[in-house]
Amino acid sequence: MTETAKSRVVIIGQGYVGLPVSMRAVEVGYDVVGFDVDKRKIDGLKNGESHIDDITGPDVAEALATGRFLPTASQADLHGYDIAVITVPTPLRDGAPDMSYIEAGARLCGAHLRTGATVILESTTYPGTTDGFVQPILEEVSGLTAGRDFKLGFSPERIDPGNEVWNFQRTPKVVSGIDAASLETVQAFYDDLVDVTVATKGTREAELTKLLENTFRHVNIALVNEIAINARGLGIDFWDVIDAAKSKPFGFMPFYPGPGVGGHCLPIDPSYLSWQFERELGTVSRFVKIANQINDGMPAEVVRRVMLGLNERSKPMNGSRVLVIGIAYKKNSNDARETPATGIIEGLLKLGADVRVHDSHVDGFFLDDQMTRVDLTAEEAKSADAVVIVTDHDDTDFDLLTSNAPYIFDARHRLDGANIEHL
Ligand SMILES: NC(=O)c1ccc[n+]([C@@H]2O[C@H](COP(=O)([O-])OP(=O)(O)OC[C@H]3O[C@@H](n4cnc5c(N)ncnc54)[C@H](O)[C@@H]3O)[C@@H](O)[C@H]2O)c1
Numbered sequence: 457m458t459e460t461a462k463s464r465v466v467i468i469g470q471g472y473v474g475l476p477v478s479m480r481a482v483e484v485g486y487d488v489v490g491f492d493v494d495k496r497k498i499d500g501l502k503n504g505e506s507h508i509d510d511i512t513g514p515d516v517a518e519a520l521a522t523g524r525f526l527p528t529a530s531q532a533d534l535h536g537y538d539i540a541v542i543t544v545p546t547p548l549r550d551g552a553p554d555m556s557y558i559e560a561g562a563r564l565c566g567a568h569l570r571t572g573a574t575v576i577l578e579s580t581t582y583p584g585t586t587d588g589f590v591q592p593i594l595e596e597v598s599g600l601t602a603g604r605d606f607k608l609g610f611s612p613e614r615i616d617p618g619n620e621v622w623n624f625q626r627t628p629k630v631v632s633g634i635d636a637a638s639l640e641t642v643q644a645f646y647d648d649l650v651d652v653t654v655a656t657k658g659t660r661e662a663e664l665t666k667l668l669e670n671t672f673r674h675v676n677i678a679l680v681n682e683i684a685i686n687a688r689g690l691g692i693d694f695w696d697v698i699d700a701a702k703s704k705p706f707g708f709m710p711f712y713p714g715p716g717v718g719g720h721c722l723p724i725d726p727s728y729l730s731w732q733f734e735r736e737l738g739t740v741s742r743f744v745k746i747a748n749q750i751n752d753g754m755p756a757e758v759v760r761r762v763m764l765g766l767n768e769r770s771k772p773m774n775g776s777r778v779l780v781i782g783i784a785y786k787k788n789s790n791d792a793r794e795t796p797a798t799g800i801i802e803g804l805l806k807l808g809a810d811v812r813v814h815d816s817h818v819d820g821f822f823l824d825d826q827m828t829r830v831d832l833t834a835e836e837a838k839s840a841d842a843v844v845i846v847t848d849h850d851d852t853d854f855d856l857l858t859s860n861a862p863y864i865f866d867a868r869h870r871l872d873g874a875n876i877e878h879l
Contacts (some may be wrong), residue, residue: 463487463538465645466568468561470497470527472508472720472791473578473613474543476624479511480649482519490527491534491564501527509790509817510617534568539645542590543578543613545720546728553582553728555589562590566597574607574641580666580725582732586610586659587634602634609633609642610659612666618788628652632662670725671744676711677722678747681754684713684879695869695878713879715846715867716754716796718785723751723794755799757879762842762865763807765877769863771841774808779830779840781857782847783815787868790817797846801827804844812836816851837861845870 463486467478470492478490492498497507504517519525526533534540542565544557558579565575575594577586586609591602602608611631616622629650633639639655646653656662680698687694694713702710717723726748730741763773785795801823804811811827814836830836832853837843837860848854848870857864857871864876 465539466537469543482525495529498529539574540565541576546579562593566594569598582728583660583663607638610662632656632659667729674722675747678750680711717751718795755796759803776841778809779843780813781845783818792818834860
């Protein structure tokens with residue numbers, strides 16, 4: 457642990473990114489203020505409850521018991537920080553970056569900024585945000601000068617909810633600063649939290665690193681989705697192809713077709729990059745455009761395939777009972793933001809299906825009034841004209857499904873059998 461480990465750290469935003477950072481910072485000895493404008497989340501944390509899957513209630517209770525974790529919705533608690541970390545949302549509004557959350561976070565940090573303190577942005581965003589957007593706000597609000605009076609850096613989050621191998625601590629963290637002194641402090645902080653840190657030349661390189669990683673994933677998922685649809689037309693088992701291709705020890709990395717991308721990253725981050733290309737350079741990111749088009753079309757492809765599957769069984773979609781398994785955008789997560797389940801359920805409803813849904817992780821969903829939430833029982837599986845696996849949470853009783861459901865469309869390729877179809 458470095459000298460800074462006794463420092464007071466405020467984490468702006470206690471969501472999927474901010475809460476794990478808070479927990480780890482408490483664990484290694486920092487005094488942590490976890491600030492969020494969502495009072496329900498803060499009340500839960502104060503009661504030792506967690507709102508995200510990767511952090512348990514007992515984890516929060518343990519952090520509270522150290523006396524070094526203060527969950528709060530009160531701005532007054534932000535005073536006197538040594539390090540502030542901003543982990544607020546970066547959504548799109550009308551296809552363009554919505555910077556209002558980062559702006560609000562920067563204003564809060566600026567209002568409590570002291571000489572010698574450090575501000576770190578973690579939210580995923582376009583290159584140039586830290587030095588071109590956050591820095592001027594901090595300077596304007598605080599009256600201080602970056603580099604001379606305070607330090608500033610960017611460190612993208614790589615958290616992968618549900619990934620038990622590559623957790624927060626084990627995943628190398630990219631760090632950067634607007635100058636050498638900022639980088640040194642930012643790196644020292646994260647060296648306390650994670651096993652390996654990787655420094656970039658500047659904040660723009662770190663910002664683009666995150667967008668490269670997510671755009672790479674987005675584009676490759678689109679590639680396999682497109683090939684999967686066409687391979688089916690050619691009568692080729694594309695999963696067999698991927699299995700064979702991944703035996704190549706170099707130059708190939710497996711990606712798998714699926715019902716579409718979701719969450720706070722893939723459907724959004726690449727558009728931050730293409731927006732910046734267009735705004736600054738007048739160029740178009742063809743890759744991002746095509747990947748968006750293909751991945752956005754996958755929910756409709758799933759609906760089309762289920763309709764064809766029912767047709768083969770002499771059933772119209774209209775009036776058929778369709779049991780959707782999983783709403784979350786990825787397995788073992790309760791995160792339903794931008795989930796492809798939305799497009800699939802809306803598509804099924806539009807064609808007149810009686811949609812029944814089972815998800816063991818996601819509680820409330822905005823389409824709840826148009827579909828029926830059910831427990832997964834043999835009776836439910838037997839009575840479904842089609843079962844659609846959208847999210848394959850590990851705690852799903854797949855044996856129950858395969859032994860009772862007459863027809864399963866498995867968009868995750870989790871199951872095999874006579875009555876099971878894949879993308
Ligand atoms: N979820 C992921 O897997 C993931 C992974 C890597 C990077 N990211 C990036 O991290 C950032 C945060 O994502 P997230 O998934 O944690 O979002 P989230 O919605 O789970 O959490 C953000 C939190 O910030 C709070 N907030 C909003 N405005 C605030 C303000 N002015 N002051 C204090 N709190 C405020 C919200 O109430 C919310 O609790 C985004 O830029 C995202 O792209 C997310």
